[in-house]
Amino acid sequence: xxxxxANKAEEPxxxxxxxxxAIGRALAAHYAALVQAPVPDKFAELLARxxxxxxxxxxxxxxxxxxxxxxxxxxxx
Amino acid sequence: MPSASxxxxxxAEIKNLRxxxxxxxxxVTLADDLVQESLLRAWSNSExxxxxxxxxxxxxTILRNIYYSNYRKRAREVQDSDGFYxxxxxxxxxxxxxxxxxxxxxxxxxxxxEQREVLTxxxxxxxxxxxxxxxxxxxxxxxxxxxxxxxxxLVELLALExxxxxxxxxxxxxAG
Numbered sequence: 001x002x003x004x005x006a007n008k009a010e011e012p013x014x015x016x017x018x019x020x021x022a023i024g025r026a027l028a029a030h031y032a033a034l035v036q037a038p039v040p041d042k043f044a045e046l047l048a049r050x051x052x053x054x055x056x057x058x059x060x061x062x063x064x065x066x067x068x069x070x071x072x073x074x075x076x077x
Numbered sequence: 078m079p080s081a082s083x084x085x086x087x088x089a090e091i092k093n094l095r096x097x098x099x100x101x102x103x104x105v106t107l108a109d110d111l112v113q114e115s116l117l118r119a120w121s122n123s124e125x126x127x128x129x130x131x132x133x134x135x136x137x138t139i140l141r142n143i144y145y146s147n148y149r150k151r152a153r154e155v156q157d158s159d160g161f162y163x164x165x166x167x168x169x170x171x172x173x174x175x176x177x178x179x180x181x182x183x184x185x186x187x188x189x190x191e192q193r194e195v196l197t198x199x200x201x202x203x204x205x206x207x208x209x210x211x212x213x214x215x216x217x218x219x220x221x222x223x224x225x226x227x228x229x230x231l232v233e234l235l236a237l238e239x240x241x242x243x244x245x246x247x248x249x250x251x252a253g
Contacts, residue, residue, distance in 0.1 A: 031201030034096035
C-alpha cells in the first residue's frame with residue numbers, strides 16, 4: 001500500500017488562510033445567532049422545581065432529625 | 078446534593094447548551110428535549126461534577142452522550158420536518174447577512190456529525206482542544222484532524238478556494 005498516497009487521501013490540503021478566516025467569521029456569526037436566540041422559560045422553571053423539591057426534602061429530613069430524640073424517649077416510656 | 082450556586086451556574090449555561098444542542102441535532106425541537114434531559118441528569122449527578130473544572134464542558138459531555146444514545150436516529154427523521162433552526166431563530170443583521178448565514182448553515186449540515194461537533198466545540202463554543210477531546214472521547218490529534226477536515230470541506234462547499242468570486246464568497250466576505 002502506498003502510505004504517502006493514503007495519507008494524502010485522508011488529510012486534505014491546507015485551505016487558503018483567508019478562506020479559513022471567512023469560515024471562522026461565518027461560524028462565529030452563526031453560533032452567536034444560536035446563543036442569542038430567546039430560551040424557553042421551561043428550563044428555568046424546571047430548575048426552580050428541582051430546587052424547591054430539594055429544599056422540601058431537606059426540611060423534612062431536618063424535622064425528622066429534630067424529632068428523633070423525642071421519639072426515642074417516647075419509645076422507652 | 079447540588080451546591081447552593083449549582084442552579085444559578087446551570088441557568089447561566091443554558092444558552093450555550095441549547096446552541097450546542099441545535100448545532101448537534103439540527104433541530105430546535107430535539108435540542109429543547111436534549112437540554113431538558115441534560116439538566117435533569119446534571120442535577121441528579123451534581124456530585125460527579127468537579128468544582129474548578131469547566132461546567133460547560135461537563136454539560137456538553139452529558140448532552141452529547143444523551144444525543145448519541147437516544148436521539149441521533151430521531152434527529153435524522155426530524156431535521157427536515159422541523160422547519161429548521163435557521164428559519165425559526167431570529168438572526169440579527171440585514172437581509173444580506175441573513176442569506177450568508179443560511180448558506181453557511183446549509184454547508185454545516187452537509188458535514189459529518191463528528192466534524193460538525195468539533196467545529197462547534199472549538200470554533201464557536203470556545204472550548205480547548207483538550208476539553209473537546211474529553212467530550213468526544215478521542216485524542217487531541219483526532220480533534221485537530223477533524224477540525225482541519227471540517228474547515229476544508231466548508232471551504233470547498235462554499236467555493237471559497239482559489240480566488241473564485243462566487244456569489245456565496247461575496248456574501249461570506251460581506252458577512253465578515
